[in-house]
Amino acid sequence: MRLLMWLGLAVLVYFAVRKSFRANQPPSNQAQTEETAWGDNTFPQSSGSKRVEAMLNCAYCQVYFPSSEAVLRDSQQFCCAEHAEAATKSH
Template sequence: MKLLMWLVLAVLVILAIRKKARPMTQDSMRSRNAETASDASSFDMPATATTPAETMVCCAHCQIYLPASEAVIRGQQTYCSSAHADLH
């Protein structure tokens, strides 16, 4: 009887450890995924926030879009480079 009790105890302990261990790893994985997701979204947020701030302009010559800070402005038109600006 003692051996049986020990066996039952051992099985219960193993089951308890397994039950504890599995949700722990899954939860940690989920929380890690949630963290990376929240990190990605937090990284996305400034990117999307800065995108409207950084106005995209179109080159009047080749129609390529580029940030306004990198654009060459000649009069009313914006260009991707001084070379394209000089063509007009």
């Protein structure tokens, strides 16, 4: 009978610690508005003051690159000036 009591107490302590641990975790970023997520091409992070930059897809080679390095031509985004020139020459 004592063993069953100690086992029950251990289970209660386990769930109490687990609930406490989950309550201390930062909330997830599920409810971001479109303006917050894409307005300045950066995404807010919950920890620290660093910001993550949005990634774009090159219209020529399909490689992803940071939005700060984008080369814009004819409303398309390219990863470098060479790919922008190659795409405009082929059309």
